[in-house]
Amino acid sequence: MITEENKLEGVENFWNDHLCGSQFINKEIYTPEFFNEYRAFRYKKEHHLLEIINDYDSTDRDVLEIGLGVGADTTQWAAKSKSHTGIDLTDEAVYSTTEHLKLLGLKGTIVKGSAEKLPFDDHSFDLVYSQGVLHHTDNxxxxxxxxxxxxxxxxxxxxxxxxxxxxxxxxRIQFYFRLRLLFEIFKNKIGGKSNSTWDAHYKNFKNMGWKYWSWKEFPHHCTDGPDCTIANIYYKKEIIDLMVKHGLNVNRTEKYHFPIASNYPKLERKLAKYLGFYRFYWGDKGIG
Ligand SMILES: C[S@@+](CC[C@H](N)C(=O)[O-])C[C@H]1O[C@@H](n2cnc3c(N)ncnc32)[C@H](O)[C@@H]1O
Structure with a gap:
């Protein structure tokens, strides 16, 4: 049973059952066709990622990547860096990333473990890259x-x-999705049926009661799927304050990803600067 004390187990179970991004690719998982199609899909949809990775000169840098999913970004970093090490909480992501590197003839060290207790010595890396991961961890x-x-x-x-x-x-989440959940609750009460995503939300509501619909709880279930247990969404200031508290220096932040306009990449990029959901933080270790 997942309790307050073993929340990371819930995170691990969820991501083991939902290898991140694989749901978009209609090919047999872990085949060359699957990996090739996934990379093409990912960088078409999230064009900013290649730009961010390519902008960073890692030729003589040891890179640590936290949270791997299918391992697409891993292949980019491994191809251009002095060394690449990747870590993920789940067997699935470790397996997928290892196979992905093998397919492209790239080298990297891929290990299973948690970002909350990294199994590496002090001062081991020049760059830590983590995309879409740390909001899923407990602490x-x-x-x-x-x-x-x-x-x-x-x-x-x-x-x-x-x-x-x-x-x-x-x-989308706090206004439309929460209203939509009310509608689905009403529909189910009068004997209607929901589609599979809203059916899963309704089941969660039945298990958790009105806590599920709350301002704090519901967003966890509206980013990566209804059964995702932890998906924290932060204010920029909150993160900068926490980073500074722990000796990390933030130099720059930028927002990306506004999928409503994804057919028009230039427009999407402009709108995402103001409305986007993915905030990147660039920074360094700071002094001390
Ligand atoms: C949304 S996916 C992102 C994966 C990849 N970075 C990408 O952009 O596709 C989140 C990944 O982070 C991993 N993860 C979640 N919490 C973690 C933790 N505490 N330590 C290491 N990996 C974690 C999950 O197993 C999953 O593979």
């Missing part, structure tokens, strides 16, 4: 402490976290 402060510990004195980080100052959080 983000532990991850910031660990990232600082494993970074070398001139080490840097690139971290993406869901942000509250976005269209997705206020309009």
């Amino acid at each position: 983000i402060e532990n991850t910031f402490k660990e990232i600082r510990r494993v970074l070398r004195p001139d080490g840097e980080f690139i971290i993406m976290l869901y942000t509250k100052d976005s269209f997705n959080y206020w309009v």
Whole structure:
């Protein structure tokens, strides 16, 4: 049973059952066709990612990537960096990423473990990259402490976290999705049926009661699927304050991802600057 004490077990179970991104690819999982199609899909949809990775010169840098999913970004970093190490909480992501690297003839060290207790010596890496991961962990402060510990004195980080100052959080999740859940509850009460996603939301509502619909709880279930147990969404200031508290220096932040306009990449990029849900933080280890 998942309790307050073993929340990370719930996170691990969810991501083991839902290899991140694989749901979009209609090919047999772990085949070359699956991996190739996934990379093409990912970088078409999230064009900013290649730009962010390519902008960083890691030729003579040891890179640590936290949270791997299918391992697409891993292949990008492994191809251009002095060394690449990847860590993920789940067997599935470790397996997928290892196979993905093998397919492309790339080298990397892929290990299973948690961002909250990194199994690496102090001062082991020049760059920590983590995209869409740390908002899923139980205690983000532990991850910031660990990232600082494993970074070398001139080490840097690139971290993406869901942000509250976005269209997705206020309009889609807190306004539309919460109203929609009320509608689905009503529909079920009078004998109607919901589609599979809303059926899963309704089941969760039946298990948790009105707590599920609450301002605090419901967003966890509206980003990566109804059964996702932890998906925190943060204010920029909240994250900067926590990073600074743990000795990390934030140099720049930028928002991306506004899928409503995804057919028009230039327009999407402009709108995402104001309305986007994915906030990247670039920074360094700071002094001390
Ligand atoms: C949304 S996916 C993102 C994966 C990849 N970075 C991407 O952009 O596709 C989240 C991943 O983070 C991993 N994860 C979640 N919490 C973690 C933790 N505490 N330590 C290491 N990995 C974690 C999950 O297992 C999952 O593979």
